[in-house]
Amino acid sequence: MSTELKSVQPLIEVRHLKQYFNINTGFFKSTPLKAVDDISFTIREGETLGLVGESGCGKTTAGRTILHLYQPTAGEIIYRGKSIKTPKDVEEFRTKATMVFQDPYSSLDPRMTVADIIGEPLDVHHMYKSQEERRQKILELMDHVGLNSEHAARYAHEFSGGQRQRVGIARALAVDPDFIVCDEPVSALDVSIQAQVINMFDELQDQMGLTYLFIAHDLLVVRHISDRIAVMYLGRMVELADADEIYNRPLHPYTKALISAVPVPDPNVARANKRIALTGEIPSPLNAPSGCPFHTRCPYAKPMCSESMPPFKEVEKGRFVACHRTEEINS
Amino acid sequence: MTEGSKVNENIKNLSMQVNLDDFIPATAEEKEYMVQMRPSTTAFKDGIRRLRKNKVAMVSFYIIVIITLAAIFVPMFWPYKYEMMLGMQPGKPVDATFNNLKPFEYSTTEQALRDQGQSVFPHIFGTDSAGRDYFIRVVYGTRISLAVGFFASIIVLVIGLLVGSVSGYAGGKVDMVIMRIVDIIYSLPDMLMVILLASVLKMTLASKLEGTPLAKIGSNIISLFIIFALLYWVSMARLVRGQILSLREQEYVLAAQAAGAKGSWVIRKHLLPNCVSVIVISTALQIPSAIFTESYLSFLGLGVNAPMPSLGSLASDALNGLSSYPYRLVIPAIVISLIVLSLNLFGDGLRDAFDPKLNG
Ligand SMILES: Nc1ncnc2c1ncn2[C@@H]1O[C@H](COP(=O)(O)OP(=O)(O)OP(=O)(O)O)[C@@H](O)[C@H]1O
Ligand code: SF4
Ligand SMILES: [Mg+2]
Numbered sequence: 001m002s003t004e005l006k007s008v009q010p011l012i013e014v015r016h017l018k019q020y021f022n023i024n025t026g027f028f029k030s031t032p033l034k035a036v037d038d039i040s041f042t043i044r045e046g047e048t049l050g051l052v053g054e055s056g057c058g059k060t061t062a063g064r065t066i067l068h069l070y071q072p073t074a075g076e077i078i079y080r081g082k083s084i085k086t087p088k089d090v091e092e093f094r095t096k097a098t099m100v101f102q103d104p105y106s107s108l109d110p111r112m113t114v115a116d117i118i119g120e121p122l123d124v125h126h127m128y129k130s131q132e133e134r135r136q137k138i139l140e141l142m143d144h145v146g147l148n149s150e151h152a153a154r155y156a157h158e159f160s161g162g163q164r165q166r167v168g169i170a171r172a173l174a175v176d177p178d179f180i181v182c183d184e185p186v187s188a189l190d191v192s193i194q195a196q197v198i199n200m201f202d203e204l205q206d207q208m209g210l211t212y213l214f215i216a217h218d219l220l221v222v223r224h225i226s227d228r229i230a231v232m233y234l235g236r237m238v239e240l241a242d243a244d245e246i247y248n249r250p251l252h253p254y255t256k257a258l259i260s261a262v263p264v265p266d267p268n269v270a271r272a273n274k275r276i277a278l279t280g281e282i283p284s285p286l287n288a289p290s291g292c293p294f295h296t297r298c299p300y301a302k303p304m305c306s307e308s309m310p311p312f313k314e315v316e317k318g319r320f321v322a323c324h325r326t327e328e329i330n331s
Numbered sequence: 332m333t334e335g336s337k338v339n340e341n342i343k344n345l346s347m348q349v350n351l352d353d354f355i356p357a358t359a360e361e362k363e364y365m366v367q368m369r370p371s372t373t374a375f376k377d378g379i380r381r382l383r384k385n386k387v388a389m390v391s392f393y394i395i396v397i398i399t400l401a402a403i404f405v406p407m408f409w410p411y412k413y414e415m416m417l418g419m420q421p422g423k424p425v426d427a428t429f430n431n432l433k434p435f436e437y438s439t440t441e442q443a444l445r446d447q448g449q450s451v452f453p454h455i456f457g458t459d460s461a462g463r464d465y466f467i468r469v470v471y472g473t474r475i476s477l478a479v480g481f482f483a484s485i486i487v488l489v490i491g492l493l494v495g496s497v498s499g500y501a502g503g504k505v506d507m508v509i510m511r512i513v514d515i516i517y518s519l520p521d522m523l524m525v526i527l528l529a530s531v532l533k534m535t536l537a538s539k540l541e542g543t544p545l546a547k548i549g550s551n552i553i554s555l556f557i558i559f560a561l562l563y564w565v566s567m568a569r570l571v572r573g574q575i576l577s578l579r580e581q582e583y584v585l586a587a588q589a590a591g592a593k594g595s596w597v598i599r600k601h602l603l604p605n606c607v608s609v610i611v612i613s614t615a616l617q618i619p620s621a622i623f624t625e626s627y628l629s630f631l632g633l634g635v636n637a638p639m640p641s642l643g644s645l646a647s648d649a650l651n652g653l654s655s656y657p658y659r660l661v662i663p664a665i666v667i668s669l670i671v672l673s674l675n676l677f678g679d680g681l682r683d684a685f686d687p688k689l690n691g
Binding site for chain 1: 581582583585586587588589590591592596600601604605
């Protein structure tokens with residue numbers, strides 16, 4: 001995990017990234033759905049940045065837009081100091097940044113063998129000289145993720161969820177990337193297998209010097225793998241801090257609520273805890289509330305909150321929060 | 332105590348619940364346990380197995396195979412030719428007794444030969460009004476009808492596949508324009524269009540084709556193919572587009588794009604292979620409809636050029652002597668029905684066996 005962070009320059013820098021989807025709301029009318037609305041952060045080389053938030057808050061969209069799987073509506077992605085703009089930049093970026101998908105079922109083509117799925121990035125980028133070299137590379141990748149070489153000729157539907165996700169990870173590793181967006185890679189798996197797969201992500205990171213953007217909605221999952229954690233709400237980033245800091249001293253009301261929602265097994269402890277319950281539904285991203293997007297559910301909300309958008313500012317070193325009342329609440 | 336520090340206490344408790352044992356590496360045994368051993372099968376093999384179990388489909392399949400083989404091979408060794416007017420031998424006077432023979436009847440000359448002890452090949456279905464062996468005409472007509480059905484379906488398949496996959500994959504404006512064209516073609520009354528086109532093409536093509544190798548196929552059959560190419564691709568294009576649209580949303584397509592794959596790669600490697608079963612099935616179902624169209628056009632006199640028979644033109648010709656020789660209408664009608672029915676039943680069987688939506 002927190003190995004020495006070598007470079008000062010971040011590996012990935014996300015600046016004012018926006019991703020709006022146009023949703024047809026009438027016959028000739030379309031309204032922008034602000035799935036990701038102006039997020040900025042950096043990812044240092046070798047670190048794992050956890051990205052958490054409720055379902056539908058735009059985590060997947062953020063991950064995919066960073067990889068340019070969706071053309072950003074606005075903002076830029078900077079990889080090793082170079083902004084990714086032209087199709088050629090994107091093409092190059094694809095050999096450096098890959099993705100592990102949320103659903104291990106629909107992310108593997110049912111008509112392809114495991115070997116062909118893992119080998120696809122190699123095929124696309126012509127990364128081998130002979131069929132033998134291709135085979136060797138694929139077997140090596142399978143070995144990395146704990147897949148038996150006998151499984152190479154099988155179809156993905158013959159495997160369990162955990163095995164399938166390993167195939168997906170091997171595919172993400174095929175081009176020997178620096179950066180992997182892991183989109184809830186364990187949420188579809190059995191709890192007993194989740195730990196193993198997360199553990200494997202950790203080992204692979206040490207072995208291959210990878211940098212992760214690790215998306216999850218379960219705080220427990222990201223805590224153990226992340227160096228820093230970012231929290232998203234309705235397309236915006238509300239807090240970003242070191243993993244331990246966020247757990248021990250959450251500053252944003254939404255983060256506090258998320259953390260107090262984690263169930264506690266000991267009934268005495270549970271009773272002693274003052275839960276910050278989230279009331280009401282998460283608003284639709286199609287008509288997000290004015291001002292602070294969280295004000296409809298925030299226990300600390302004041303009239304000013306619905307009027308102006310709180311800036312995402314650095315309140316302590318390396319610690320960002322988007323709330324008007326950070327100081328008052330946490331003093 | 333402030334709210335913040337209360338929460339902080341919770342957090343300390345929280346960290347106690349995480350069991351670090353959950354995060355130790357998996358042992359070889361555990362890894363093995365995670366592999367579910369199942370015999371290696373492919374969706375294709377599964378489909379074949381299901382198809383074999385379907386009796387109706389298999390019987391239909393054998394009927395199609397037998398009819399097709401017969402249509403191909405029987406004319407090769409049959410002693411009579413489809414265009415041979417038996418009563419009109421060169422150098423001999425016209426022998427009208429060859430005309431309109433009943434099944435297994437012989438003309439006077441043939442009867443004379445038989446009386447001398449020679450064997451004469453029987454006219455199983457008799458002869459037609461021009462003294463041509465009716466059996467071989469039916470067999471040859473079947474051959475023409477099958478060929479027309481097959482090639483017309485191929486044309487429909489190729490055009491529908493191209494247009495449909497481009498439309499579905501490109502989406503947006505391209506898709507909208509193509510789909511409006513499809514809608515327009517759909518809204519034309521197709522029977523009327525086919526008849527109009529067939530008669531116009533028949534006139535214009537006949538003169539143009541003279542002297543080219545295509546003339547042998549006949550202007551009418553070519554105009555038939557053109558009609559299919561112009562009108563009948565739309566349902567195939569719609570089908571392919573629908574499939575591609577739904578497959579495009581699958582995450583493995585996104586995964587391929589994340590790996591750097593471009594549009595044509597995605598279509599070739601992921602989208603088409605995943606809708607191939609649907610395409611094969613609807614092509615199989617397209618053949619009988621093409622055969623049917625050919626038959627009714629021939630029946631209306633817009634089909635194959637004489638003396639070439641097709642099942643439709645045979646039925647049409649039979650109308651003249653319907654009261655005396657009803658079997659001349661019945662026989663080609665039965666063959667058409669048999670072919671169309673078997674192909675439809677077989678196509679249905681294919682769909683049941685291969686359509687992934689039915690078998691999860
Ligand atoms: N391709 C798309 N077109 C239109 N709207 C989209 C598209 N993709 C996502 N959205 C919308 O954007 C919002 C954010 O979706 P996203 O999938 O990024 O959320 P998420 O945080 O990953 O949720 P989950 O935890 O359920 O995976 C949702 O309201 C979703 O409906
Ligand atoms: S800005 Fe206001 S509404 Fe938003 S989180 Fe802070 S206190 Fe709550
Ligand atoms: Mg998601």
